[in-house]
Amino acid sequence: xxxxxxxxxxxxxxxxxxxxxxxxxxxxxxxxxxxxxxxxxxxxxxxxxxxxxxxxxxxxxxxxxxxxxxxxxxxxxxxxxxxxxxxxxxxxxxxxxxxxxxxxxxxxxxxxxxxxxxxxxxxxxxxxxxxxxxxxxxxxxxxxxxxxxxxxxxxxxxxxxxxxxxxxxxxxxxxxxxxxxxxxxxxxxxxxxxxxxxxxxxxxxxxxxxxxxxxxxxxxxxxxxxxxxxxxxxxxxxxxxxxxxxxxxxxxxxxxxxxxxxxxxxxxxxxxxxxxxxxxxxxxxxxxxxxxxxxxxxxxxxxxxxxxxxxxxxxxxxxxxxxxxxxxxxxxxxxxxxxxxxxxxxxxxxxxxxxxxxxxxxxxxxxxxxxxxxxxxxxxxxxxxxxxxxxxxxxxxxxxxxxxxxxxxxxxxxxxxxxxxxxxxxxxxxxxxxxxxxxxxxxxxxxxxxxxxxxxxxxxxxxxxxxxxxxxxxxxxxxxxxxxxxxxxxxx
Amino acid sequence: xxxxxxxxxxxxxxxxxxxxxxxxxxxxxxxxxxxxxxxxxxxxxxxxxxxxxxxxxxxxxxxxxxxxxxxxxxxxxxxxxxxxxxxxxxxxxxxxxxxxxxxxxxxxxxxxxxxxxxxxxxxxxxxxxxxxxxxxxxxxxxxxxxxxxxxxxxxxxxxxxxxxxxxxxxxxxxxxxxxxxxxxxxxxxxxxxxxxxxxxxxxxxxxxxxxxxxxxxxxxxxxxxxxxxxxxxxxxxxxxxxxxxxxxxxxxxxxxxxxxxxxxxxxxxxxxxxxxxxxxxxxxxxxxxxxxxxxxxxxxxxxxxxxxxxxxxxxxxxxxxxxxxxxxxxxxxxxxxxxxxxxxxxxxxxxxxxxxxxxxxxxxxxxxxxxxx
Numbered sequence: 029x030x031x032x033x034x035x036x037x038x039x040x041x042x043x044x045x046x047x048x049x050x051x052x053x054x055x056x057x058x059x060x061x062x063x064x065x066x067x068x069x070x071x072x073x074x075x076x077x078x079x080x081x082x083x084x085x086x087x088x089x090x091x092x093x094x095x096x097x098x099x100x101x102x103x104x105x106x107x108x109x110x111x112x113x114x115x116x117x118x119x120x121x122x123x124x125x126x127x128x129x130x131x132x133x134x135x136x137x138x139x140x141x142x143x144x145x146x147x148x149x150x151x152x153x154x155x156x157x158x159x160x161x162x163x164x165x166x167x168x169x170x171x172x173x174x175x176x177x178x179x180x181x182x183x184x185x186x187x188x189x190x191x192x193x194x195x196x197x198x199x200x201x202x203x204x205x206x207x208x209x210x211x212x213x214x215x216x217x218x219x220x221x222x223x224x225x226x227x228x229x230x231x232x233x234x235x236x237x238x239x240x241x242x243x244x245x246x247x248x249x250x251x252x253x254x255x256x257x258x259x260x261x262x263x264x265x266x267x268x269x270x271x272x273x274x275x276x277x278x279x280x281x282x283x284x285x286x287x288x289x290x291x292x293x294x295x296x297x298x299x300x301x302x303x304x305x306x307x308x309x310x311x312x313x314x315x316x317x318x319x320x321x322x323x324x325x326x327x328x329x330x331x332x333x334x335x336x337x338x339x340x341x342x343x344x345x346x347x348x349x350x351x352x353x354x355x356x357x358x359x360x361x362x363x364x365x366x367x368x369x370x371x372x373x374x375x376x377x378x379x380x381x382x383x384x385x386x387x388x389x390x391x392x393x394x395x396x397x398x399x400x401x402x403x404x405x406x407x408x409x410x411x412x413x414x415x416x417x418x419x420x421x422x423x424x425x426x427x428x429x430x431x432x433x434x435x436x437x438x439x440x441x442x443x444x445x446x447x448x449x450x451x452x453x454x455x456x457x458x459x460x461x462x463x464x465x466x467x468x469x470x471x472x473x474x475x476x477x478x479x480x481x482x483x484x485x486x487x488x489x490x491x492x493x494x495x496x497x498x499x500x501x502x503x504x505x506x507x508x509x510x511x512x513x514x515x516x517x518x519x520x
Numbered sequence: 521x522x523x524x525x526x527x528x529x530x531x532x533x534x535x536x537x538x539x540x541x542x543x544x545x546x547x548x549x550x551x552x553x554x555x556x557x558x559x560x561x562x563x564x565x566x567x568x569x570x571x572x573x574x575x576x577x578x579x580x581x582x583x584x585x586x587x588x589x590x591x592x593x594x595x596x597x598x599x600x601x602x603x604x605x606x607x608x609x610x611x612x613x614x615x616x617x618x619x620x621x622x623x624x625x626x627x628x629x630x631x632x633x634x635x636x637x638x639x640x641x642x643x644x645x646x647x648x649x650x651x652x653x654x655x656x657x658x659x660x661x662x663x664x665x666x667x668x669x670x671x672x673x674x675x676x677x678x679x680x681x682x683x684x685x686x687x688x689x690x691x692x693x694x695x696x697x698x699x700x701x702x703x704x705x706x707x708x709x710x711x712x713x714x715x716x717x718x719x720x721x722x723x724x725x726x727x728x729x730x731x732x733x734x735x736x737x738x739x740x741x742x743x744x745x746x747x748x749x750x751x752x753x754x755x756x757x758x759x760x761x762x763x764x765x766x767x768x769x770x771x772x773x774x775x776x777x778x779x780x781x782x783x784x785x786x787x788x789x790x791x792x793x794x795x796x797x798x799x800x801x802x803x804x805x806x807x808x809x810x811x812x813x814x815x816x817x818x819x820x821x822x823x824x825x826x827x828x829x830x831x832x833x834x835x836x837x838x839x840x841x842x843x844x845x846x847x848x849x850x851x852x853x854x855x856x857x858x859x860x861x862x863x864x865x866x867x868x869x870x871x872x873x874x875x876x877x878x879x880x881x882x883x884x885x886x887x888x889x890x891x892x893x
Contacts, residue, residue, distance in 0.1 A: 221723035426540035
């Protein structure tokens, strides 16, 4: 029997898509197994550790916490206080005021009694001009340094200015509005001092603080976001960090340590020239460059992830901000993969070049495109051809049930590491959201990713957006996302 | 049979549909299992928490009473203490015993010597020594490590071999605990394990050992210079730390030899150590080997020069301030000059003039800070 070319094309396409999806699912299962192994190993290693040993040690390496600030007047005082309260014997907090146009800087000067100091400043990485460097007259705030500079148009520029001023060998980059766990520095620095190979970067799990209770910059109770958009993002973060990054950490093939919370070896950052101001995904791009530099110089290295939730941030709470964020991330991924394309399938770069980058290309970058073609093909079949509905439904259920399973398993892993939420109801609310995610959130992210790729390849601009920080304060409007202010000054 | 009819139905389907159906069933079962696991683990955690809170209060109250009564004068105090021990012996379950052990460990680590002695006595009376020893027999390494830690903390010396067999274990964490225990348990030669240590000894390992040395008074401190020629870089670095901490100036000649080490970390640590031990005596050696240092080594050398009280190399420091290949070398050089020389700004600068902006900032910073220090 002879079939038409159209039949063969359909046949090949359908099987290709099915096997692509199956391979992707198999890879997720492999990542899941590797993640579980790595997380259980971490839990065992830290089950009996007395963290006070490091806290009381004169040999703990110094850490510079660098936090760029742009128009953060609403929350800057509380956020800086929160950073100054971290548990660690030797650290400094460098706030880089990146040309704020509101009262961020004035508030800092007044609250922390800042004065200009003649700190010798070497611009190891070129940035926009630094106007002045400030320290506090009050000995209580001896750890605080504020760098006042002209706006560089990107967080990367401010971060680089912070690195120039940092005096310790390890630097932690964070966003000034992130709430860090009090033991963040203790936990994230440990890989730097216990691994055989030189650790150049560590990261940890980032969560959304939307709807959580915060008191003067300190997290008092973690709650699942009330609104669906941040709740979907919370699920996505848990899955991405605990399933994806822990597995890549196990294989020492991490390509990304999130900019909201990342710890680096300062010298390696300086060796590669710091963040790239022009990058849309500067955090991924920096790490790629650092890894590439180490491999090119034939120097072994490790990048490690901690499976603990150490940072809470306010996620985009409306579609407009979410759209800008995801478009930028997609552009960042395309740009980074393109910039470092020589590493792709290059055995010289080991697992990074032969495993991680191909994975990101074929299964993170390409997946939304294949998915979109699948949807178009499906609509075409419905309109112009006959469709075996029972098989079509089975295939859709196949993808749906797997997706839900992977997501709730990530929540289980999260629960195993540490029970973040106060009640069972919170956890089940989050798990229930996994059933809606494939219908609502996933198509949205798919379209925004494709949009981001389109913008990248056709040179269209998209900004960071002005994420007006609502701050962790009681909402004034009825029906708005409400943050609760607790009168008790409590730390976790 | 029912499964035969399922096979009959499925055999008519394409392979991809069969695969899809299998995955659907497995995914649903896994999802249900995960939900149930989350639910039961939460319920269990709530029960454990309630129980732990209750036990913690009970244990805490009783230990406080014990601490007050033990060593007290009179039969009432002694009887009271015995009564507390009887009450605490009633705790047989795993959660309660863990709470008890954690509380005793916490108090012994973080309070006075007197409290430590009381907790030590209580630990033995409650049979917790056997609990710790049983952990050494567990197949899980983290249980063994916890057991070693408890026995070390409570200074149990009756079973050294059970612990010491892990001193060169390939498991990093077990090895660290065993070596920390070795320091306490081996009275004649507490650092003997350094002779045979071939495994990597990272900073974290050194921090744990140092913590052990610091907290326990009765350790016989050897001359650490004997390990400066070890092939194990970690042992060398640790020994340098100890030499500085215990101010073992007799190690000076051996430290000078390390100035020409090919290992940058060792070189830098040796430079720093010489500066801390006796900077005046070290300055000639630091100057002699200066050209061999890495950039970071040179910056470290400048810090060592800042500790000199009888400076002999002022011109050299000025030269490095102007010509140093790295900013940190230049900054540290001038700060060393300012700190060690103590003159006016013009005296410090000597014949140097026409300084650029950065140099002026360095001068102002070092001059002001060293006089204010």
